[in-house]
Amino acid sequence: MTTLTGNLSAPTRALAEAEDVRPTRRRLGPGEPIRFGGLIGIAALLLAWVVGSATGVLDPRTLTEPWTVVQTAGTLIENGRLQESLVTSGIRAALGLGLGVLVGTVLALVSGLSRIGESFIDGPIQVKRSIPTLALIPLLILWLGIGEPMKVITIALAVFVPIYIHTHNGLRTIEGRYAELAETLGVTRGEFVRHVVLPGAMPGFLLGLRFAVTSSLLALVVVEVINATSGIGHMITLASNYGQTDIIVVGLVVYALLGVTADAVVRLIERKALSWRRTLAS
Amino acid sequence: MTTLTGNLSAPTRALAEAEDVRPTRRRLGPGEPIRFGGLIGIAALLLAWVVGSATGVLDPRTLTEPWTVVQTAGTLIENGRLQESLVTSGIRAALGLGLGVLVGTVLALVSGLSRIGESFIDGPIQVKRSIPTLALIPLLILWLGIGEPMKVITIALAVFVPIYIHTHNGLRTIEGRYAELAETLGVTRGEFVRHVVLPGAMPGFLLGLRFAVTSSLLALVVVEVINATSGIGHMITLASNYGQTDIIVVGLVVYALLGVTADAVVRLIERKALSWRRTLAS
Amino acid sequence: GGEQAGPRLELTAALPDAPSEDTVLRVGDPATQVALETSGLIDDLDIDVEWANVTGGPKTLEAFRADAIDIGSVADIPPLFAHWTGTDVRIVAARETVDPMEHPTYELGVAPGVDVKSIEDLKGKKIAYSPGQAQGALVLNVLREAGLTQDDVEFVEMQSVDDAFSVALASKQVDVAPLGQTLVKTYLAKYERDGASTIEPGVRDDAWTLYTPTTVLEDADKAAAIKEYVAAWAKAQQWISDHPDEFAQAYYVDHEGLSPEDAQYVVDALGQFTVPTNWDEFIARHQETVDTLVEAQDQEPLDVETIYDRRYEKAIADAVEGS
């Protein structure tokens, strides 16, 4: 007998209404999510940093001590540089992200739903993503100048690739039987896209978005090297030219915070938008 | 009546055995793949380059003409630099890729199958991927020196992130009913991983591999800046130091070739390994 | 630094004569490596050297902090920033150009169609400015020389990564930008017909140094090895000046992948080097640069003399005069 408690046969024990004895079965999935479990690893990382710095295992010239970083961040906030950088970079990243997501999604739809579209779009995108963004900058400067448009478009170029690939892949791996169903329901192509393709490709799209968000942040470091006077990327580049490790580390901490938060937000959206799924995770 | 041919009612026309009249139904999926369709877009790109260069629309000082690139490539092959670079970079990328794929997969399995594992592993990986690789280099140099191990590990660090995220995601989105099934079949955890988790997460893993392959190539540009004397990345960096646009473009063409080929190989593997799927694409 | 540290040496103590047998000096100085190897001078160097292909300020500094190399070869700006950001370094060798005004390391690139004939014309122009890089310091020095202040011009902040400056010039995003000699040739070759030009900066920018972390100098074996190395280095610089064609071929063509014409151009442009046996003037000019940076970039004032290890001044002098 497989039961949770062993003493059920004891005749004195009444079967109370609230009793809940279920067969124990080896659980193979990952089980219930741990509340705020995601923070444990980050806390461990922080702890390692603190301990490593305090004991001198980590050389402060390579990785500034956490307390110095807090202090430097304080100074940067006091003189307004950090906030200013955040706002500038935030606007750039958001614009680039928005543009990239839009372009990536549209291209993925065109290429995903028509073989002709695919044969024209897919190859060049594979070429694009094989080429370092850094190497494209001279071309972009020549075509777009060194102002904001160039920066936003460079970010968008970094963003649209994961969106395209994931959405295209998500779309193509929608189960064929749903397309069959749609065909027999006589839906228009527009309805098919809206009701079958987009929701079906949504998991792929959202995974792509997780990468796109990070890409938009990372692209800042590349674009803010050129004609920028503020921005997180500019702050980091400048500091690394001067070798100001503490400022670099402040920048990286900001990156980590932004990255982890953005990722958590996308995953929250994922959980909400894909609540219809019954997966190993749920 | 919805038929392919309109003249079926003509009494003279015998219904030959080979006649094949099927109901026409609006096709909503992408349809049959076009053979070598993927090359059309790339061919178009090449054509645009050739025409743009020939007509002078593309300034050769920004984007070298194709013929000059061929010529430069010829020179580089003659004096052996290209082959040497390819071999050096190839070995680095392959080692980094192998290591990264291994580590990424193992971490994804641990984190995907246990909530404890996830809470320790997932956060730090999100932090890692929010931070520009370039910014990690000083730390890696500190810990690993400036030799080959540092280069291979930096590539592996760039590679393991997409592998981890995609495999983890693929694993978590396996349909819950298959885990249920496995539980009732009384399989061991090992069997569960082998027969349910790995094949179920395979589509995700392979998508991750597409990104990993590109990442390993792109990471070359970053690592071969440091104490390298050959390699494609080194070649490009050196050439851009000296403004040798033609060599840069040769490097980029090599990148594009490698990237597109690698991607095509992974997609071929995908088609073979996932032949059990019935999707919009098939 | 190094795996097995030798006996400790005070920074003021006399340099020991010879390092112990197993001392290995890790050097990031590919040009000298090529010169030594090509000339055969390497045979005279009786210490073990492990060469690293690391150049430029940020990379050498990184490598110092990671204890990956012992000595680096850079212009005069990186040691300053190393100092200002907390890595204690010492300059152990200095090099100048024989005819510095004729052979500047950098020229000022002028965008096509922009009328700049001399540095006085810079007034009101858009200048690419990379704080923290040698190019940035050069721009400040040029302005000082021209009697202009930062307010007289418009700085466009951007980093001089790769050919970013020449691209910015070509697309007329900036009017003026400092270009290293390696880029001047390609820039003019491409855009001279559109009206692009370059002018000489009119300030000296030829200072070149070897620098090393003080921790390395505190290791008696390493300090002794560096004494050997700077001597060989000095001879190598002389050899480079005497054999420009051989060096052009060996370094710029074979090692760096330039075409022979470009290599020739660069070597000609850079001119002949000389290794001063007395550093007083060198240090005085360096102090000027420091003061400019302190003023323009709000850096902490520095008596530059303190980051020179003049024990090696004598070692070099002995070597140069002895030969």
Place this chain on the structure above:
Amino acid sequence: MASYAGELSTEVAPAVRVRSLHRSFNEAGGVLNGLDLDIAPGEFVALLGRSGSGKSTLLRSLAGLDRGVAGTGVIEVPEKVSVVFQDSRLLPWKRVLDNVTLGLRAGDAADRGRQALAEVGLAGREKAWPHELSGGEQQRASLARSLVRDPELLLADEPFGALDALTRIRMHTLLRKLCEVHQPAVLLVTHDVDEAIVLADRVIVLDGGVVRHDARVELDGRRSQADPAFARLRARLLTELGVEDDHDAPGRHLDRAVERAAS
């Protein structure tokens, strides 16, 4: 009842016309081997056949869903075809009502969908996700989806397989009512011979890739198993399907009787 196809002369153009239909999935052998079939407008045909005999394959051919499958033959079907798939095939990311009204372009689509759901006994479940429905409920939702769009041809692949007796009878009644109103041609796959006889104007048996048996149901009025004609037709169809007598259980009960006798 002139609308009943069974009573029409053959001059009227059939709603479905299939001629020498061949389909095969591999070289080994065909699933359909020269099948001919006519269904008159408004006619209700039940399709019987062994598991794996090709019933779904035929339905998919008629629905034009077998593009990739090798074969020849002529198929003519009306414009508006509606399919009830063997799996219920609800879009997992749409709630039940949205699944039912998908592609419905009437202004009152939602109302019609709600009504159809009520008719199949799913009133109040409009906002449920498909995975929250029981097997039979999913099947009924998928039935509602087909019925709500008034097809000229209804292809139903075992639409009542997961339903209990009472629900099944209700669905029969519903289907009959709708057929009377809209007069679609119907091809209904079922494994239940009784169901076939009760519902259909004609029962065909698929075997060896052709229509092996084609029986018009000549019963009238209340069709009951008690009717000897019903029983005769039933017995004939079961024989066609290879069953000597229904629900006989030679193995166990015989054995037990023997054992008992021996003990």
Place this chain on the structure above:
Amino acid sequence: MASYAGELSTEVAPAVRVRSLHRSFNEAGGVLNGLDLDIAPGEFVALLGRSGSGKSTLLRSLAGLDRGVAGTGVIEVPEKVSVVFQDSRLLPWKRVLDNVTLGLRAGDAADRGRQALAEVGLAGREKAWPHELSGGEQQRASLARSLVRDPELLLADEPFGALDALTRIRMHTLLRKLCEVHQPAVLLVTHDVDEAIVLADRVIVLDGGVVRHDARVELDGRRSQADPAFARLRARLLTELGVEDDHDAPGRHLDRAVERAAS
């Protein structure tokens, strides 16, 4: 035949013991409301009930698959439980044989799997992908997977729903044979009252979240619809399920008769 549970006294520990089982998916109301059930070792129980009455919910509870579902109650089941799911639930990435032998730790797993497939009429399809099987073939593959592992308790959720009459009889025979050899306790969900009576030692009807009706099948030897006892039990069960008379079709045929009379 002492092994038949129906003939055992109640002192023997039951294979399955369920006490006041409650399960609900939302606040609105429970699906199971204090259900009690004992199944003796080796006993074959058929479970009838309306679509949506909670049959699958009960089976999932017994299989320990409803961790997330709110509820209370005591469930005791044997160690080795095998489940035939309402959907066939074959792993799409494994060929049929691999699906059947998954987790089977016998040395001759492949042989046993092959034999099981042959027994359910799928000989030669070992290497097929699940999507290449017809609905009924998938169901049989999933049946083979459960039968090949000799469970102490077999929970089968409409395992014959997609099978034609002949195949169904064959599967009945197979199931009976295996039950006789291995004597598992069986809880089989079915919508077919005849099937329930033919196969089971006991038929229970689930309604309102409790066992509403519990009938021991006292028929012996050959169980045939012709047997009046069979017919009585059948009628009683159908009444329990809410059906007055089976396969009556008041609507259409009556209407037609009336119309005919009027014309």
